[in-house]
Amino acid sequence: MKKMLLMTLFCGLGFFLGAQTITGIVVDANSGDPLIGATVIEKGTSNGTITDIDGAFEIEVTEAAEAIQISYVGFESKSVDITGQSGTIDLGTISLNASAMGLEEVVVTGVMDIVRDRRTPVAVSTIGTAEIQAKGGNVEFPELMKSTPSIYVANQAGGYGDSEVFTRGFDQTNTAFLLNGQPINGMEDGNMYWSNWSGMTDVANAVQIQRGLGSSKLAISSVGGTVNIIMKSTEQEEGGSVGFLMGNDNYLKATASYNTGLKGKWGASILLTHWQGDGWAEGTKGKGQNYFASIGYKPNDNHEFNFLITGAPQWHDQNFSKPISEYYQGGDEINLKFNSNFGYLNGEYISIRRNYYHKPVANLNWEWDINNKSSLATVAYASWGRGGGTGPYGNGPSPQYFPEALTADGYINWSAVQEYNRSIDGGIGNGGSFTGTGIRASVNNHAWYGLVSKYETLLGSDLTLSLGTDLRTYHGSHFRQLVNLMGLNGFDESDHARFNNHIVSNTYKAAPWSSLFNNAPIEEQIDYSNDETISYAGLFGQLEYTNEKIATFLQGAVSNQSHVRFELYNQTEANEESEKVNNLGYNLKTGLSYSFDQNNTVFFNTGYYLRQPYHDNIYLNFSNTVNPLTVSEKIFGLEAGYKFSSEKFAANLNLYRTSWKDRTTTRTLNQGDELPNGDVLANGGYRNTVQNQLHTGVEIDFIYEIFTRFDLKGYLSVGDWAYEGNNSSKYFDDSQNLQYEDSGINVDGVKVGGPAQTSFGLGVNYNIVESLKLDVDYNHYSSLYSRLGVGNESMELPSYGLLDLGLSYTFSVGNGQYLNLRANVFNALGTEYISYANTAIAASNNDAENWNGVNRENEVMFGKTRTWNISAKYSF
Incomplete structure (x- = not known):
């Protein structure tokens, strides 16, 4: 004193x-x-x-x-x-400059709608470079987002890159993902295939998650939210790095990067990565690379250009959900890692389920400061996806057709499969009549070109006008080709409308690099073949008013999406083209924030979307016949929030309500699934459902600098996500044939399955000394429900919590060079839990028939138990 x-x-x-x-x-x-x-x-x-x-x-x-x-x-x-x-x-x-808690080292291109400060009237969370680099490695990119309010990540055990992200209860087909302002959700079904972006942790500078309607001006419908992934651009300083990481299940990764720095008006940055591993679950091996090159050019103070190209060729074998009883493999002990999709032939490992893909992406950014009031930002982009996924063809290695197809412990008996194939007359299988067993690849190739341009001008000191356009064209090709005949001489494809007495015998590798140039021509395609062209044109605009107290905006967008389908297998060339379908969509959004003082801000936003249906839901039974019942989806959102920020403490409170009408969903059905009429799917299939949903909830998050070098952060999300009214569904088999249709079942009040509706988390970042940092994160999930079962009901799953630990040490080796050492342990307590469930079979009265209160006949995917990685990175 x-x-x-x-x-x-x-x-x-x-x-x-x-x-x-x-x-x-x-x-x-x-x-x-x-x-x-x-x-x-x-x-x-x-x-x-x-x-x-x-x-x-x-x-x-x-x-x-x-x-x-x-x-x-x-x-x-x-x-x-x-x-x-x-x-x-x-x-x-x-x-x-932002620290590890904020938006760090980010070069923002002008077409991106990034929330800049606490006054923007949306719910937002940002993950910076430091956290991405520290917690990446052998975990998938979506897992970096799991400590965010109302975010749930599932299916990590399915294989490298098979995670699913849910935002406020909506799956990833209903969250808009943007890469440097470029939309990257699939144009056919809206999905995100994270395996196509397996190198994202190496090239992402920041990730910003805008929950709800978000702030994007594009003519996109971000129902659950908008995730802006900001990639590295050309670095201004010369230097580079090399790194090596190893992790559980023989995971190895090597990374090298180099930046030339700005040399006059030019600069360049490159990065190369190689990774491989056996996967957490059995039979989920994987291998891939990542390449990234960025070239920057700044001719003067008014213009700036940046060209980049990146790609992540990879293959990984897959594990699917299955009844809990199968994880026991006929014994008394459960094996959470059990996977029945592989086996051995003469000592050689062979999986029947392999995903392989190569998707080079290129974009050119141009930023033009026209004058001190106006600017124009444009990104032109292209991607060329090549690859697919393998599976059984013919009758598959199924005990339904021959008992010896599986070994006693549940793996594929490839020797028995070959022996069976030798008994087929002439060695010719037939996919339509389920004769013979081979491995095929379902190929999904595409070429996608687009341009997003945004003009911004000051109409006054407080008023800004933004106008822009979003143009895209997409051509996709879908067919099957043979990968392995397993001793057969070929398959009879006489069902092909363009060929008679047609036998196909050529095989093609399920490999990402060869898939770029080596695909089956139409005469060697099997089972199905169809193309589509999707064209999209959108206009968007926004008026934004800001002063020292108020920030408000009015935003609108209108778009037209056209579809043409080409049936190449079941139609002759003269009849291949479908009717052209045009669908109009639009959205209107408005929001306002008010700052009472330097610490306290409140906000409100609302919006309405009329969203076009996805291509896969427009045509009946995967044919050229247009489905007259498919209509545009209607989304209405309301959100309000309070933001507090001070020197040591910042917190956010958000309330939301999202109503969704006429939503169409597609769910994969697995081999052996039973339809409502009692039929069993021999090789799996799909279910298309039309439904209504209402999602409401509250979110709280905070960060508190308790003392220098010690930060505490946390969040709480409580949601009430339920269906409204009736559902109607159509069931298709693996060859896209309609198997069953129901006219509607009352699901009013049934909980939406998939993500946890209640979650909370706490985290600590502690700089023990200047160069030694410890981080601890705990996330707890409850009110977790199964996806709708065959009877359109859902079932509550057991709650669970996960503890993650990280430790890093950085020391200088002189002359501006340093070495960073990092160790991570995920699910450090080894918690066993169900990540999600596809069925809702009630618990048995006999506890021996349940697992933690869940009937063993339920089809589930377990989450990963303890995993780890250690890494070293030398920067110069």
Whole structure:
């Protein structure tokens, strides 16, 4: 107390003898937005102040003052030297860089709609470079988002890249994913295939998750939310890095990168990665590469160009959900890693389910500062996807057709399969009559070209107008080709409308690099073959008004999406083209935020979408016949929130309500699934369902700097996600033939399955010493329901929690070079849990027939138990 009194007296004496005034404005280095409530202190004293709503400050300091210290939660502190200056000193604009808690080291291209500060009226969470690099490695990209309110990640045990992300209860077909402003959801079904982006953790600078309607101006329907993935661009400084990582189940990864730095008007950055591993579950081996090259060109202060190309060729074998009873393999002990999709032939490992894909993506960004009021940002992009997934052809290795198809412990008996094939007359199988067993690939190739352009201009000091266009064209090809005949001589494809007495015998590799150039021509395609062309044109616009208290916007978009389908297997060339279908869509959004002071802000937003149906739901029974019942989906959203931010503490409270009418969903059905009429699917299939849903909920998240180098963060999400009215469904087999149709079942009030409706998490980031950092994260999930069962009911699953640990150490090796060591342990307690369930069979009265209260006949996917990785990265 005496020391504090003496310091106060000393400072007071100093001001009496001679003082000086320091002014300035503190902003976010990435966005330029003012930082409200940043702390400004005369270094070495307790004399300080905080910035106002405009980021401005004014502080009186002694003439002997040498520097002022500026700090803000989530940003790196900065010291500004004022030695030798006197009187009134205006330091101008002072930029703070985001720390690991914020948006860090990000080069934002102009077409991206990034939430810049706490005044933007949307619910948002951001993951920066430091966290991506620390917690990536052998975990999939979606898992980086799991400590975010209302985000649930499932199916990690399915194989490398098979995760699914749910946002506010909606699956990833209903969340908009953008890569540098480029839409990357599939145009046919809206899905995200994370295996196509397996190198994302290496090339992503930041991820921003905007839950709900989001702030995107594009003519896209972000029902669950919008995920902006911001990739690296050309680095300004020369340097590079090499890294090596190893993890559980023989996972190995090597990475190398180099940046030329800006040499005059040019610069370039490259990155190469190779990875391989056996996978957590049995029979889920995988291997892949990632390449990234970016070239920047800045001819003058008004124009900036950046070209990049990236790709992640990979293959991985897959594990699917199955009845819990199968995980016991006929014994008393459960094997959570059991996978029945593989076996051995003469000692050679062979999986019947392999995903392989290569999707090069290129884009060219151009940013033009037209004048001090107007700018134009444009990205032109293209992607060329090649690959598919393997599976059984003919009757498959199924005990339904020959008992010896599986070994006693449930794996594929490939020797028995070959022996069976030798008994087929002439060695010719037939897919239509389920004769003979081979391995085929379902190929999904595409060429996608697009352009997004946004013009922005100031209409006044507080009013901004944005206008833009979103253009896309997509051509996809879908067919099957043979991969392995398993001793057969070929397959009879006389059902092909363009060929008579047709036998196909050529095989093609299920490999990502060869798939770029080596695919079956139409005369060697089997089972089905169809193409489609989808064209999309959208216009969007926004008016935004901001002043020191209010930020409000009015946003609208309109789009037309056209579809033409080409049936190449069941139709002659003259009759291959379908009727052209055009669907109009639009969205309207508005929002407002009001800042009471530098710490407290409230916001509200609402919007309505008329969203076009996906291509896969427009045509009946995978034919050229247009489904007259398919209509545009209707989404209405409401959201309100409160945001608090101060020097040490920041928190958000969000309330939301999303109504969804006429939603069409497609669910994969597996081999042996029973239809409502009692029929059994020999090789799996699909179910298309039309349904209505209502999702409401509350979200809370916070971050608190308890003391220097120690941050506590947490969140709570409580949702009520349920179906409304009646469902109607159509069931198709694996060859896309309609098997059963129901006219509607009452599901009003039935809980939406898939993600956990209640979740909470706590995390700690602790810099033990300057270079030694510890992070601990715990996430708990409850109110987790199965997906709708055959009877259109859902079932509650057991709750569970996961603890993740991380430790990193960085030390300098001189001359601006350093070495970073990192270790991660995920699910450190080894918790056993069900990630999701596809069926809803009630628990048995006999506990021996249940697993943790769940009937063993339910088809589930278990989550991963304990996994780990360790890595070293040398930067120069």
